[in-house]
Amino acid sequence: MKKVRMFITISVAIIMIAAVFAGCDLKAPVISGIDSVIELDCKTEFNLRDYLIENVKIADETDEGNVDYKLTDLKYKISCDDSVYDEETGNFNTDKYGNYDVDLSVTDMSHNKTKFAFTVKLNPLSIDNKVEEIVKIDCGTLFNIKDYLSERITITNADKSVEYKLNDFDYTIDCSETVYNAASGKLDTSKSGDYDVALTINSGCFENNKISFKINLNPLVIDKGYYVYKSDTSSSGFDYLGYCEYKNTSVENLSVTSVEFQFFDKDGVMIASSDSPEYSRDYLASGESGYSLDTYASYNSSISNEDEIAKVEVNIKYEKNTEADSTSLEVEDMRITNDYDYNVSGFAGTTIVTNPYNKDVEYYSLLAGMYDKNGKLIGVMDSMDNNLINSKSKSRATAAWLPDSRKIPDKVKTLKASARVTSFVGE
Numbered sequence: 384m385k386k387v388r389m390f391i392t393i394s395v396a397i398i399m400i401a402a403v404f405a406g407c408d409l410k411a412p413v414i415s416g417i418d419s420v421i422e423l424d425c426k427t428e429f430n431l432r433d434y435l436i437e438n439v440k441i442a443d444e445t446d447e448g449n450v451d452y453k454l455t456d457l458k459y460k461i462s463c464d465d466s467v468y469d470e471e472t473g474n475f476n477t478d479k480y481g482n483y484d485v486d487l488s489v490t491d492m493s494h495n496k497t498k499f500a501f502t503v504k505l506n507p508l509s510i511d512n513k514v515e516e517i518v519k520i521d522c523g524t525l526f527n528i529k530d531y532l533s534e535r536i537t538i539t540n541a542d543k544s545v546e547y548k549l550n551d552f553d554y555t556i557d558c559s560e561t562v563y564n565a566a567s568g569k570l571d572t573s574k575s576g577d578y579d580v581a582l583t584i585n586s587g588c589f590e591n592n593k594i595s596f597k598i599n600l601n602p603l604v605i606d607k608g609y610y611v612y613k614s615d616t617s618s619s620g621f622d623y624l625g626y627c628e629y630k631n632t633s634v635e636n637l638s639v640t641s642v643e644f645q646f647f648d649k650d651g652v653m654i655a656s657s658d659s660p661e662y663s664r665d666y667l668a669s670g671e672s673g674y675s676l677d678t679y680a681s682y683n684s685s686i687s688n689e690d691e692i693a694k695v696e697v698n699i700k701y702e703k704n705t706e707a708d709s710t711s712l713e714v715e716d717m718r719i720t721n722d723y724d725y726n727v728s729g730f731a732g733t734t735i736v737t738n739p740y741n742k743d744v745e746y747y748s749l750l751a752g753m754y755d756k757n758g759k760l761i762g763v764m765d766s767m768d769n770n771l772i773n774s775k776s777k778s779r780a781t782a783a784w785l786p787d788s789r790k791i792p793d794k795v796k797t798l799k800a801s802a803r804v805t806s807f808v809g810e
Contacts, residue, residue: 432473479587529568602633
């Protein structure tokens with residue numbers, strides 16, 4: 384019992400001695416000046432220590448009364464996840480969104496300690512993505528995936544007061560190396576097909592840092608048009624035709640399997656369609672062109688004025704072909720004639736067609752593209768005769784403008800033609 388009393392006496396004595404040297408301040412200081420949540424946008428430059436030194440206020444009740452301190456007046460410690468906080472510099476890494484807990488410990492002159500817990504909340508950046516789900520590109524067109532993405536992706540903070548570019552971040556683009564050069568960003572557009580692309584922004588600043596899309600490389604470039612003209616044979620007084628040039632811009636050989644024309648009014652309503660137009664080439668080697676002319680759609684529908692048709696679409700189905708060409712005929716340069724006797728306009732083109740095969744050609748389709756002084760396609764003419772061509776022989780051929788109007792022919796400066804076999808003798 385005496386030992387317990389002696390211990391209590393000694394403890395009291397120690398407290399009294401401490402009070403003599405440290406005063407009677409036994410109350411912890413009070414921290415204020417900062418919120419329980421400090422909210423920032425990712426990518427913002429932020430020094431946590433400087434922020435606390437500038438904003439923290441400390442009130443301490445001492446023997447001499449209430450005293451206000453700055454953080455640097457007292458001993459303090461900042462505790463935070465060292466993956467985001469650098470204790471030596473005070474810098475806070477804002478490159479990864481999320482919530483990070485921070486403890487600020489302060490010790491006053493009387494060695495009283497207090498702690499203030501708060502959270503640094505990093506808001507993710509926002510991606511404004513205008514990348515198409517399917518990017519359609521004609522083969523042979525220059526295309527850079529990096530440039531395309533940079534032009535269509537905008538990155539901002541939460542209130543859109545700060546804008547970043549894609550190049551402000553490290554990123555990777557995944558695409559087939561058979562067509563994509565990762566160093567330059569260039570896409571080899573010479574081969575047709577569909578290619579998947581995935582952009583990954585290598586940063587923790589985003590909730591979703593991946594954008595995926597598909598690139599469709601189209602080997603057929605189609606230059607199309609239509610022509611409405613007055614007709615004595617139509618009950619409405621107007622007929623129309625559609626035409627196009629289709630060119631293989633890929634490095635592969637193609638076979639055309641079908642051609643369809645569709646005609647639409649100004650409201651996008653289809654007026655008529657035709658899946659059996661004339662076309663002049665079904666085998667298309669790299670760089671070769673064919674022509675198509677539709678005169679059938681107007682038989683199935685009538686129009687009442689020249690402005691009723693607002694748009695024509697041409698749908699061409701094709702396949703890749705690794706076999707040798709067995710249907711194309713050789714066509715020489717075509718000459719213009721303005722005194723052709725067998726059509727009302729008098730406008731036509733003449734050429735020589737050669738059959739290079741060991742079989743006689745019974746029927747063939749020859750079409751001629753009509754170009755103005757600027758090289759623009761303004762019409763297509765159909766062949767007026769398709770006489771039998773013996774094996775390894777030549778034949779003269781003529782293509783003529785069907786309507787009686789000279790509106791289109793008078794603008795023509797050059798003609799180009801191509802032809803295909805539609806049947807051999809005996810087949």
